[in-house]
Amino acid sequence: MLSTLKNAWKIPDLRKRILFTLMMLVVFRLGANIPVPFIDKKVIAEMFEGGGGGILGFIDLMAGGAFKQMTIFALNIYPYITASIIMQLLTIAIPRLEALAREGEEGRKKIAQYTRYGTVIFALIQAIGISVGLFRNAIIHQSGLSMATVVIVLTAGTAFLMWLGEQITEYGIGNGISLIIFTGIVSRVPAGIMQVFGLYKTGNVSIIEILLFLIIATIIIAGVVAIQEGQRRIPVQYAKRVVGRKMYGGQNTHIPLKVLMAGVIPVIFSTSLLAFPQTLVFFFDGKFAEVVSKYFSPNGNPGVWIYSILNILLIIFFTYFYTAIQFNPVEYANNLKQYGGFIPGIRPGKPTADYLNRVLSRITLVGALALALIASIPTLIFSFTNLNIGFGGTALLIVVGVALETMKQIESQMMMRHYKGFLK
Structure with a gap:
């Protein structure tokens, strides 16, 4: 594996892609430490002490600690995943979407656009639920402006992560969305x-x-x-x-x-x-x-x-x-x-x-x-x-699977350039 990465680094195009991917992931980790305004972290810490071993702890693990710290990437990329699931199911159920999927590149771009719209909608709903429900007591100023600010920041954070993942997929190495989840888990x-x-x-x-x-x-x-x-x-x-x-x-x-x-x-x-x-x-x-x-x-x-x-x-x-x-x-x-x-x-x-x-x-x-x-x-x-x-098992499985898929993409890029890699 080290030999493969060393050989990949010698190829200018692959080196640019690897550096671009690393820079985007660094941006993700920086954003995961920028707090949402009007939030009292002490209240959130108390909530995690009471239920942190359950779903709150798991969500925080997948978000790379951003959920517990209530940062701008607290919602992570899961609204995008939800929108993707629903869009793929609708592609089978709705003839118009099925026809779009068969139209080639242009059809896929249109479906991707619908998925982005769905991501923003689901992120908005989830942000409202968090501000009004889950972390309502953590908002310092219980005013409409404070809650609206929290909702907008959380929604914008997910939209930016979605864009970040798409940029990694297009200009970097590996699947951007999977790598964001991978980075969040590994950081913990x-x-x-x-x-x-x-x-x-x-x-x-x-x-x-x-x-x-x-x-x-x-x-x-x-x-x-x-x-x-x-x-x-x-x-x-x-x-x-x-x-x-x-x-x-x-x-x-x-x-x-x-x-x-x-x-x-x-x-x-x-x-x-x-x-x-x-x-x-x-x-x-x-x-x-x-x-x-x-x-x-x-x-x-x-x-x-x-x-x-x-x-x-x-x-x-x-x-x-x-x-x-x-x-x-x-x-x-x-x-x-x-x-x-x-x-x-x-x-x-x-x-x-x-x-x-x-x-x-x-x-x-x-x-x-x-x-x-x-x-x-x-x-x-x-x-x-x-x-x-x-x-646990799910997190380990995601980490190993994403790492393996990313290495295989690097391997395929190197095979196109007649390099011998480590995946035989």
Whole structure:
């Protein structure tokens, strides 16, 4: 890996992209330390002391500490993720949006524009909920101007993060939105290590529990790499054809169907949706809050089981959903038929599409189940131990998955320039 980065640094274009990505991430971390005006941090700190081990702590982990500090990036990029989920679902349900998605680059730009509008709307709603509901007592001056300022600053912060992520995707290396989440999680690692050390000194955590966490982390890293790199190679042959005086075709190749085409996107989507009902707990008191905390929170009983089951089902659903968006068996089969390619033993056209769809469904199920188990098992284990540091299976999975995807993008850029990298 170090050799790959060293070789990438020698390429001027890649060096510019890496530097641009790093600078944008530095801007993100700087913004994550700029406080929102009219906010009393002492009140927020007291709220985290009372419920920081639950959803507040998890949201703060994903936001890189910006939520607890109530900075301009407190909402992080999750309104954008929510808008993306809804827009992708609507693309299937609404014929007009489905037609836009098939129009190529111009259609995708239009859908991206709708997603931006949705991001601003969801950020505005969430900012209003935080100012009027969750952190109302933390606002120093209870006036319309103060609340409007907080709402506008939080909404603008999310809109700026969305723009920042798009700039990284276009001019940098890797997926900008995923890298922002990655940076937020990684920035909390030193605090997590100090917290574990403090728990060990006070006797709340044993050395066995720390070793258990390290073993689980190693298994997660190995598991993510295995399913990300795993693929099913379907052999393809091209018929020989004569064009003029030259003969074309007659080659043997393969279709590399990845076990997990969706990467860690299903985990990010699932986490965003499951965080929504838990967030409502802090807006409403009484019976509703008790029901949600007991049955839909990873800290409740039987909530931890219900949360894990829902997490597994959502990850499986989004894995299939995102894979269907990325790979169309019918279109692939038609392209094979057009260029004289065929799968041995399978007739071109519809039989080939059915075969690809059948194989893809089976290997996607394996990848989805593996991804769901890797994300859920640590949650169950940590719920029965004192090792409550927040940096659990989901966070580790996102970090490893995003790092691997980014390295693969660097690798592909280097292969275009005939460099030998580290991913063989």
